[in-house]
Amino acid sequence: MERILIIAEKPAQAREYAAALGVKGKGQGWLENDQYVITWCIGHLLELERPEGYMDLEHVGKRWSLKRLPVLPAVDSFRRTIKSQTRQQFQVLQKWLKSSEITQVICGTDADREGQLLFQEVWDLVGCTKPLSRLWISSLTREAILEGMNQLRPGQAVEGLSAAGNGRAFADWDFGMNLTEGFTSLFGSFDTVRKKPNVVSIGRVQTPTLALIVRREWEIEQFVAETYFEISAAFSAEQGQYTGRWFDPAQENRRLTDRETAEHIAARTQGQPGKIIRAEQKKVSEAPPLLFDLTSLTVTASRRFGFSAEKVLELAQSLYDKKAITYPRTDCAYLPADMIPKLPAHLKALRQEPYQENVDEAMTYSVPQNKRVINTITAHHAIIPTTETVHLNKLPEAERQLFDLIARRFLAVWFPPAWYQQTEIVTEAAQEHFRSKGRILLSSGWKMVYDFEDAQDPQAESSGTTGKTRRKNKNRENQQEENTELPAVSQGDSVQTTEVRIDEKSTKPPKRFTQGDLLKAMESAGKQIEDDVLRQQLKGKGLGTVATRPAIIENLLQRGYIRQEQKTLRPTEKGTQLISLIQNRLPHAALLISAEMTGQLEYDLAQVEKGELALEKYMSEVEEAVIRIINELRAYEQKYGKTPLAQAPARSARSAESAKSSKKVHTSSEDQSDQTDKSAKKTKGAKEENGSSAARESGPEKLGPCPRCGEGVIEGNKGYGCSNWKSGCGFVVWKTPICGKTLSQAQMKSLLKKGKTPLIKGFKSKSGKSFNACLVWEDAANGKLKFAFNHD
Incomplete structure (x- = not known):
């Protein structure tokens, strides 16, 4: 029988491939039918060997010191070792990569540098030479998987990615x-x-x-605060009242740092007649914000909900695994041109509350094709909802909040710009100048996608009024002007200064x-x-x-x-x-x-x-x-x-x-x-080693990866079992006492992480004799344990 081997990054991804390709058979660490075998890596199965592996320890000693350094293996001399907790899954991959049944291999790990590396590590160590293709997709929907399978990239196309x-x-x-x-x-x-x-x-x-x-x-x-003074004046015109702020027309950014000068200006202008020397009105547009990349999504979620950067990535990965959003680990805020025909399907998938009204209106507009949406992309395009309808009520609250940000940002780009009427008045009194600014929303455009108080948030993060760069202070200034209506005065109109006020302020540190x-x-x-x-x-x-x-x-x-x-x-x-x-x-x-x-x-x-x-x-x-x-x-x-x-x-x-x-x-x-650092937690590679379900906010704590399928192991009343039991994984370690000792949660965590427990004292033999030992795996996949008396 000739079959194709697909290697996924983790079990959840493998199951999505299997569902899309109609693969229903199950093995110990793989899925199969007559055409395909689908297995997975559980993140990085290998790790680079420690420096001591390249040293002559008898000569340089075991103690850290500069005399042992540097250790710099050549590119072709770096060695990788199999992680003890993932050895069984490595053996599954090795078996199928060497199998005579397999005539073609498809790398289906995440389509990025780290996803390619964790596959390449296994490929190189096994020394496989079979024909190799690369599945490159940005979402786990059935449509995206089938399209990707029809457009496989040759293995040579990602050699640079492997090298990087x-x-x-x-x-x-x-x-x-x-x-x-x-x-x-x-x-x-x-x-x-x-x-x-x-x-x-x-x-x-x-x-x-x-x-x-x-x-x-x-x-x-090191910051030294500097005191400065702002002068504001109230003016009365025939058309109405307004206020203005003093400025120096010869030096726009000048600050008044001398109180005596400020008081002199205030005294000169108090109660004096004035004149409008400039009055301008113009319509300005504000484009929708760019679509999200991971950084801008994290910034927004952090500001709105207080999520940490790690939390946002965790939630986004879980939404991706649930086929709710496209690939989240992207640094790009644009979509490629070939997605234009597909965008209506992404939009229709959002046609449910609370987005239905916005979706219905968005459908009356043409598909967005401007350069703020359709542009050159990097490895992956912007984060948007997929073509799958998401059951929002089934998502944990934090995931629902993050999805809402992504959904509304995607909806916004379908709508026209927001339009404002922007007014600027310059008033002269006693040869001093005051500027007044107002900004009235004429047409909400894309802002109707957001609640009124939320509309400022995407505006502050990104968008451009008439295409110009906007700095933070400009954003704040615009927000202060928002809904400030100025009277319809004209150049040359006379006004009266009714009040002048001095405000003492100080510069702020970074x-x-x-x-x-x-x-x-x-x-x-x-x-x-x-x-x-x-x-x-x-x-x-x-x-x-x-x-x-x-x-x-x-x-x-x-x-x-x-x-x-x-x-x-x-x-x-x-x-x-x-x-x-x-x-x-x-x-x-x-x-x-x-x-x-x-x-x-x-x-x-x-x-x-x-x-x-x-x-x-x-x-x-x-x-x-x-x-x-x-x-x-x-x-x-x-x-x-x-x-x-x-x-x-x-x-x-x-x-x-x-x-x-x-x-x-x-x-x-x-x-x-x-x-x-022997006491520090090891940084273990680029991916979720205990599967997609580990990213969920609710539910029992995951104690470690399941030795059988890679999903998370959780504690139950009678034992420690795989959280993937509903899908058929039968891994369990019962809490039945072993020589008088019941396995604790901490000991189980150690087993899953290191392959053995810490030293357990007070076991009782059948004769009643007390002894100390560690518990180690005898058959990890089936949850069988044995004693180990060598505690090193």
Whole structure:
């Protein structure tokens, strides 16, 4: 029998492929019929070998030190090992990749760099040479899957993507493994509170992101407030009353910093006659906001609902798995031209409450085709609802809130622009000038999609009045003018000044980053870019990728480099000392805190993906940088010796919440450094290792991945079973006492994560003798355990 093998990223994705292709048979770790075998990876099945695997430990020793460094394997010398908790699923993939029944292989993992990498790791280790194709889709609807199967890409078409995936992994390993060990050996210590080493974690993306937060804090600390004065005057004209604000026509941005001058102007103009020297009215349009990419979605959800970046990614992934939205890990806010004929189907899928009225009106307009909607895309287009009707009442509240943002943003682009009547009056009194502005909504256009108070939010994030760039202060100014109606005066009209008021104000320091603000800063490598169209044009040189930035922020919180205070992020003493040390004492290491330099590395990685830069060339630049920094650390050690940094503060409730959240969804942090910290949680790759259901907000806690199918294991009254039991997975470990001991939840978590429990004391043999042992898997897929007396 000749069959086609499809390898998905996780079980939920495999089930969608099976449903679309009519595959109903089930095996232990795969689905099948006469034409297809569909199996899955459960995220990364492999991990890069630790540095010790490349060392002569008898010569360099087991203790971290600079004399063991650098460890820089050649591109073709990096080795990967099979993770113990996913070994069984790897064996399933290996079996089918080598099977004589399989004549063609289709990579069906997520269509991005990390999805390609987790497949490529297995493909390379197995050494498969069968014909290979790539399934490239942006949603899991039946229509999208079948269309993708009819338009498979040749395996060679994604070789650049595979190379870039390896480049990301290898570079993060080089930076993280070498520099974390190097910095910790010089600046680390033993944390007597936590009873573990105070590791100084360094990462290619993590460290420059920390630098953004620390430098913002320094700006705030060094800020000196400046007092200034605003003068406003009330005028009476024949047509009505209005107010204006003083300005200097020779220097538009001039601030009055001298009270005496302000009082002199106020005294000169108080009660004086005035004259209208300019009165202009014009109609201006405001285009709908751009569609969402992951960053803008996160910023909006954070502002509206207080969601963390990690939370938004978790919710979006769950909506994608439920076929509610298109692929969420996208950095693009546009749609491709070939989607124009399909957009009405996406719109019709929203024809239910609370969107039905808006959908009906949107259908009276033509399909949106302007450049703010249809434009050049990157690997994936903007996030929009799919062609599947979503049962909103079945979604958890947080998912429903996020879907509502996406649905309304998609609806908005079908509607015409909003139109305003904008009025500007310049009044002269006693040779002083006052400006008055008003803005009246004439036609709501796309804003009718939003509730009245919500209409300001998308406007503030993006859109352009008559195509011009709009800065934050411009947005605030427009909001203040909103619904301000000025009298219909004309140039040359006489007025009377009825009141003059002086308001004392002071300049404000820069604001601390929120998670949303930080994501935008990471995207633009620290540059403040408010205009969304320009932001789309400058992508590619940011810190990390759209899918990995949330995990970077979570890692900084968990490692004690930053803390969250309400919605803002502040550096800890440990984080501040690290950046200060690098900036002031380690000039070669300064590239680690250069957002522009790290952004350039990300840009070079994109060139590897396009085939315009060889992977070996990219890695040679990384290796040279690591060598320079290690040599600099040696020189520092000779001159100053070991100088421990501050230890991380006690974990806050926010940090504990972050740690709990990160156990649900494992996204690539683009930093491999914490693999070297035995007490720190390992950063495990780019995807959800315990399947799509782990992203759900409600329901029992997922204790770890099911050894049989990869879904989450949950605790029941009588045992620990797979949450996928309704679909036929029979994995269970019963709570029946074993030699007098019942397996606890913590012990089960350890089993699922490490393949064994911690040492359990007080087992009773049949003769009544007490003994201590660990429990390990005898047959993981069937939940069978055995004792292990070697506790190392």
